[in-house]
Amino acid sequence: MDFLSVAYALLFYFAAFVLVVGVGRKIVQYARTPAPLKIPTTPAPTTGTGVVLRLGREVVFFSSLFKSNKWTWLFGWMFHLCLLLEALRHLRYFTQPVWGWVVLVQPFGKYAAFGIVIGLLGLWGRRFFVDRVRYISAPSDHLMLILLLSIATSGILMTFVDHTDIVSLKAFALGLLYADWQPIPHDPLLLIHLALVAALMIVFPFSKLLHGPALFFSPTRNQIDDAREKRHVTPWASDTGTGAAG
Amino acid sequence: MAKFQTPEIKEYPVIPRIREGAMAGLKPLTAKPDHQRALGFPGELMDNWKEVAIDKMADLLGKYRSLPVFLDACVKCGACTDKCHYFIGTADPKNMPVARQDLLRKVYRRHFTFAGKYFPKLVGAVDLTKEVLDDWYSYYHQCAECRRCSVYCPYGIDTAEITMAGREILDSVGIGARYSNEIIGKVYIIGNNLGLPAPALRNTLEGLEEDVKEDTGVDVRYPVDEKGAEVLVIAPSADFFAEPHVDGLIGYGKVFHEAGISWTLSSYASEAANFGIFIGSYENMKRVAMRIREAALDLGVKRIVVGECGHAWRVAYSFWNTLIGPFDFLDPRYPAPQHICELTYDLIQRGALTLDKSANDHRVVTFHDSCNVARATRMGNKPGGQLTIPRDVIKAVCNNFYDMDAGTIGEATVCCGGGGGLLTDDLMELRVKGALPRMQALRHVVEEHGVTHMAAICAICKTQFAKVLPYYNFSMDQIISVHHLVGDAVVLGAKQ
Ligand code: SF4
Ligand code: SF4
Numbered sequence: 001m002d003f004l005s006v007a008y009a010l011l012f013y014f015a016a017f018v019l020v021v022g023v024g025r026k027i028v029q030y031a032r033t034p035a036p037l038k039i040p041t042t043p044a045p046t047t048g049t050g051v052v053l054r055l056g057r058e059v060v061f062f063s064s065l066f067k068s069n070k071w072t073w074l075f076g077w078m079f080h081l082c083l084l085l086e087a088l089r090h091l092r093y094f095t096q097p098v099w100g101w102v103v104l105v106q107p108f109g110k111y112a113a114f115g116i117v118i119g120l121l122g123l124w125g126r127r128f129f130v131d132r133v134r135y136i137s138a139p140s141d142h143l144m145l146i147l148l149l150s151i152a153t154s155g156i157l158m159t160f161v162d163h164t165d166i167v168s169l170k171a172f173a174l175g176l177l178y179a180d181w182q183p184i185p186h187d188p189l190l191l192i193h194l195a196l197v198a199a200l201m202i203v204f205p206f207s208k209l210l211h212g213p214a215l216f217f218s219p220t221r222n223q224i225d226d227a228r229e230k231r232h233v234t235p236w237a238s239d240t241g242t243g244a245a246g
Numbered sequence: 247m248a249k250f251q252t253p254e255i256k257e258y259p260v261i262p263r264i265r266e267g268a269m270a271g272l273k274p275l276t277a278k279p280d281h282q283r284a285l286g287f288p289g290e291l292m293d294n295w296k297e298v299a300i301d302k303m304a305d306l307l308g309k310y311r312s313l314p315v316f317l318d319a320c321v322k323c324g325a326c327t328d329k330c331h332y333f334i335g336t337a338d339p340k341n342m343p344v345a346r347q348d349l350l351r352k353v354y355r356r357h358f359t360f361a362g363k364y365f366p367k368l369v370g371a372v373d374l375t376k377e378v379l380d381d382w383y384s385y386y387h388q389c390a391e392c393r394r395c396s397v398y399c400p401y402g403i404d405t406a407e408i409t410m411a412g413r414e415i416l417d418s419v420g421i422g423a424r425y426s427n428e429i430i431g432k433v434y435i436i437g438n439n440l441g442l443p444a445p446a447l448r449n450t451l452e453g454l455e456e457d458v459k460e461d462t463g464v465d466v467r468y469p470v471d472e473k474g475a476e477v478l479v480i481a482p483s484a485d486f487f488a489e490p491h492v493d494g495l496i497g498y499g500k501v502f503h504e505a506g507i508s509w510t511l512s513s514y515a516s517e518a519a520n521f522g523i524f525i526g527s528y529e530n531m532k533r534v535a536m537r538i539r540e541a542a543l544d545l546g547v548k549r550i551v552v553g554e555c556g557h558a559w560r561v562a563y564s565f566w567n568t569l570i571g572p573f574d575f576l577d578p579r580y581p582a583p584q585h586i587c588e589l590t591y592d593l594i595q596r597g598a599l600t601l602d603k604s605a606n607d608h609r610v611v612t613f614h615d616s617c618n619v620a621r622a623t624r625m626g627n628k629p630g631g632q633l634t635i636p637r638d639v640i641k642a643v644c645n646n647f648y649d650m651d652a653g654t655i656g657e658a659t660v661c662c663g664g665g666g667g668l669l670t671d672d673l674m675e676l677r678v679k680g681a682l683p684r685m686q687a688l689r690h691v692v693e694e695h696g697v698t699h700m701a702a703i704c705a706i707c708k709t710q711f712a713k714v715l716p717y718y719n720f721s722m723d724q725i726i727s728v729h730h731l732v733g734d735a736v737v738l739g740a741k742q
Contacts, residue, residue, distance in 0.1 A: 033308060039312065041393060041396045058402075131264050139370075214315045215401050220404050236309055
């Protein structure tokens with residue numbers, strides 16, 4: 001085993017650890033913090049099933065974003081959908097034998113990378129050309145787009161221009177999963193691609209990428225509109241106040 | 247009084263280009279030390295305000311899930327940037343919902359997140375300084391807590407929650423807005439926002455009975471503190487005398503009269519509005535609301551009905567059960583609390599009222615959805631009843647009804663410009679500019695359909711419009727209570 005292979009193996013263990021623990025801690029924080037008052041944005045569902053459907057529409061179709069801005073919706077939705085396809089396609093590097101449906105995704109997944117790039121460029125363009133969005137963009141917002149674009153571009157180059165040694169790469173990936181380390185191909189594009197993915201995993205819990213898990217905890221979206229029918233009480237709130245009933 | 251220009255209504259609504267600092271100087275008067283202390287806050291800005299503010303922020307982050315979730319989740323997509331009526335009216339970028347949140351978020355990041363502690367420049371994190379604190383005071387008092395932004399945000403981020411937190415932190419270090427905090431004090435001492443004492447209230451209501459008798463020849467009652475009445479009506483105190491509110495109260499009385507339901511007001515709980523919500527103070531909100539539970543128990547009523555008041559209906563519908571429930575002492579056959587529009591609607595459905603629609607034939611009416619009714623409450627059993635029921639009531643009493651543009655009503659409704667504790671003269675510039683989107687939509691139906699009146703079910707909306715309509719060349723009496731329309735159409739004595 002050479003130095004690079006060991007370094008990359010350790011990097012990915014570290015990145016996975018940070019991602020899982022970091023996001024896990026955030027989820028625990030969100031889950032533990034009470035929502036003392038009923039604040040669903042109405043009209044809101046009056047049943048639990050309704051709430052599941054509402055969140056489903058947000059996750060699958062970005063329904064609120066669709067209401068607000070068609071361009072942002074188009075680029076954002078395209079980016080996320082293609083990212084999903086791409087992620088599913090990448091399962092082929094972690095499964096042996098490759099699952100049947102992952103094989104089916106492959107042809108779409110290959111071209112989804114272009115959807116990712118177009119979506120990201122569209123979103124990035126807004127940060128320059130729409131004065132309101134320019135005003136609210138911090139350096140980290142630009143960097144995040146650069147990071148994602150670099151991952152996508154290095155991936156595209158490997159898929160369509162300069163193929164890497166897929167067989168060894170897969171051996172390396174499976175080796176990580178089964179703690180049976182294998183050497184990594186010394187291909188600059190691949191090494192860049194993987195390092196950036198590891199970076200993305202590491203920044204996830206400390207960045208706005210938390211919007212993924214956070215959506216499920218958003219009280220304006222996940223609460224049932226039943227304030228009159230069911231008394232909503234949380235510990236600190238019921239102990240607070242004027243001493244009278246409650 | 248500072249001079250300002252009323253925005254011009256263009257042919258089509260336009261999103262302005264940003265103008266940094268356009269509203270930078272604007273802020274409401276601060277509360278006097280006495281008023282602060284009466285609410286349990288320090289009288290003036292403390293010496294160690296920085297630590298206290300950060301501690302308070304930590305406290306709130308642990309108490310309200312909305313805060314950490316909303317502060318973390320924003321991706322700066324910009325979808326909300328053109329959704330706030332104050333941004334549209336003022337062009338000040340800090341009035342874009344996300345930028346308003348960022349005023350708090352940048353301090354949250356600095357003090358409570360890894361990225362902000364170690365890479366502040368990268369993520370736009372800053373220390374809490376006096377300038378930041380001043381910005382909070384200014385821009386958290388340029389938000390009506392109307393929730394329009396939360397409809398459009400992909401994560402439901404509700405800037406109203408951030409504004410409430412911002413105001414609560416400000417109060418906790420000793421800076422509160424005079425308007426809200428002085429009024430809450432009045433409720434504690436006298437029972438209503440206006441500081442109208444019980445004898446004056448009784449007098450006013452007697453006068454009202456005489457007026458109605460003179461007008462109609464019928465003895466319609468406007469009772470107060472009557473033990474054993476079936477219904478306790480909690481109305482905004484504006485209903486007791488000012489136009490256009492009082493005509494709504496007259497309407498409630500006529501409805502009860504015709505339906506044969508005994509009712510009463512309470513001099514102890516003579517206020518529907520609960521300004522505790524404006525300042526984000528759970529304790530004060532609970533204390534204000536508790537008077538209503540006490541009054542209901544004391545008077546032995548079977549039902550509680552809330553009058554035309556927007557934020558009040560939010561507190562009543564969404565929060566009362568939590569704050570002052572359970573309502574197991576009330577008649578379980580009726581929702582507790584019930585909105586006056588729900589009550590009237592049910593009576594109309596049952597045929598309990600005889601209505602003469604032609605009484606409103608001289609009016610062509612549109613309806614302004616009040617922000618907190620539309621986006622924070624419900625009426626009836628179905629989601630969206632808060633949007634359909636008031637309209638169905640209007641259509642039942644009125645032949646000429648036209649809705650405004652779809653993007654400005656229903657869940658997308660634009661705030662009147664005076665909500666959330668901003669209904670004060672020292673913020674007149676903001677109020678006039680913030681009314682622009684509504685005025686634009688109103689102008690459209692006036693030209694298209696000859697609309698003469700805009701009906702509303704909120705005391706703040708009515709007061710605000712009476713004041714700002716003239717700035718846009720409408721007349722102040724074009725704003726009207728829904729129950730004014732109802733009251734005019736009810737045929738008195740028809741059922742006896
Ligand atoms: S709650 Fe209303 S007033 Fe406040 S930022 Fe959102 S849209 Fe603007
Ligand atoms: S719409 Fe939501 S996520 Fe997008 S910028 Fe506004 S607050 Fe942030």
